[in-house]
Amino acid sequence: MKPVILIPGGEGDADFAYATGFAVETGLYVRFGENDDVLVVTPLEIDRARVQSRASKILDLDEAGYEDHGPFVSYARLAAKILRQRSTEEARVSARLQAGYLDELRATGLAIEVDRELFRIERRQKSEAEAGFIHASQRAAEAAVVEVVSQLAQADIRDGILWLDESPLTSERLYARASLLLGEKGFTCPDMIIAGSPESAMPHFRGEGPIRASAPVIIDVFPSSRKTHYHGDLTRTVVVGDIPDEVRRMHAAVLQGLEAGIESIRTGASGREVHEGVCQVLVDRGYGTTTRGFEGPEGVARMNHTTGHGVGLAVHEEPWLRGPDENVLLEGDVVTVEPGLYLLGFGGVRVEDTGMVTRDGFKNFTSLTRSLDPRDYL
Numbered sequence: 001m002k003p004v005i006l007i008p009g010g011e012g013d014a015d016f017a018y019a020t021g022f023a024v025e026t027g028l029y030v031r032f033g034e035n036d037d038v039l040v041v042t043p044l045e046i047d048r049a050r051v052q053s054r055a056s057k058i059l060d061l062d063e064a065g066y067e068d069h070g071p072f073v074s075y076a077r078l079a080a081k082i083l084r085q086r087s088t089e090e091a092r093v094s095a096r097l098q099a100g101y102l103d104e105l106r107a108t109g110l111a112i113e114v115d116r117e118l119f120r121i122e123r124r125q126k127s128e129a130e131a132g133f134i135h136a137s138q139r140a141a142e143a144a145v146v147e148v149v150s151q152l153a154q155a156d157i158r159d160g161i162l163w164l165d166e167s168p169l170t171s172e173r174l175y176a177r178a179s180l181l182l183g184e185k186g187f188t189c190p191d192m193i194i195a196g197s198p199e200s201a202m203p204h205f206r207g208e209g210p211i212r213a214s215a216p217v218i219i220d221v222f223p224s225s226r227k228t229h230y231h232g233d234l235t236r237t238v239v240v241g242d243i244p245d246e247v248r249r250m251h252a253a254v255l256q257g258l259e260a261g262i263e264s265i266r267t268g269a270s271g272r273e274v275h276e277g278v279c280q281v282l283v284d285r286g287y288g289t290t291t292r293g294f295e296g297p298e299g300v301a302r303m304n305h306t307t308g309h310g311v312g313l314a315v316h317e318e319p320w321l322r323g324p325d326e327n328v329l330l331e332g333d334v335v336t337v338e339p340g341l342y343l344l345g346f347g348g349v350r351v352e353d354t355g356m357v358t359r360d361g362f363k364n365f366t367s368l369t370r371s372l373d374p375r376d377y378l
Helices: 014-020 046-052 073-084 099-107 120-124 128-154 171-185 245-264 271-284
Strands: 004-006 028-033 036-041 057-060 090-094 111-115 156-158 161-164 193-195 216-221 234-239 308-310 317-321 334-337 340-343 347-350 353-358 361-364
Touching: 004 014, 014 028, 014 120, 028 073, 036 046, 036 073, 046 057, 073 099, 090 099, 099 111, 120 317, 128 161, 128 171, 128 216, 128 234, 128 334, 128 353, 171 193, 216 347, 234 245, 234 347, 245 271, 245 334, 245 340, 245 347, 245 353, 245 361, 271 317, 317 334
Parallel strands: 004 090, 036 057, 090 111
Antiparallel strands: 004 028, 028 036, 156 161, 193 216, 216 234, 308 317, 308 334, 334 353, 340 347, 353 361
16 A cells, blocks of 8 residues: 555644544654554654654654745655655545645655545544544533533523523623533533524524523534544524424424434445435425425425534544435444524524444434423433
């Protein structure tokens, strides 16, 4: 096999973290074979790398022979130097490598192959240890959701707005409470969603401003561990005050879709069929989707996203629970199941669990209630 060159595009580079066991903003990794690899990092990171990385050889810039030629060029030329020390003129890179590095690697005269399959199966099929890391992140997500919901449950209603401690209860305040709890547990989730309505009808609206009473609040927390870098992913929807009948109907349809999705997941199942089964449930309940063949009637709430996705070092990774591709599920995949319904001007409802694909079905890493009532979380 050709050697592998990895150059991170930032500390969140999942391929780099998977290969090295080490997340870093800048560096270089070259793998010639099993137990024959080299990691190069700055003097700032060398001590941490020697503690955390799995690489068999760890060098700082001077030891590796690094020369500063500016952005993209420096690490590309260093990679070429390391390969040529082993009389090698070709290598593979991740499809996620930044274009600037790819250009400069080729400019050195190396024959570079973009390997779209690099680590794809390895990262999908989680080991027992990786599953444990994700399960721990899911427990942290549950704790964060409970923290948010406990604040909502304590709030008073004044003129249709939630108040707590003599000031309006806002998405920003709830975000701060959840972030503090996650930080104390060793996790982070800077882009979590705490979205009141009607803005929750936009599935990735992060949330801002006061929370309205008697309207759905979508709480979507997908923390990563500061130690292992593996994610969890959890969504719940709650309502403070009187729950509108339409929200109850939407929530019941989403829960039925969630259960249908979970029941259809097992090794060898098709991600497309899982998704279409969930879509059929929503259509049968009088709603719609943006999936072809499952549009439903005009003017109703609809699901405008996939049923789910893989979770690991990236919060969104293979496999995908969607059409039209088959996306056959493998034993050891960790996936979300997250049906939702959204109606502009009204709001949205989404419920999401995360778990592992097994030969016998879906091993759910999620134990939190799915209730609309905040009191049921306490």
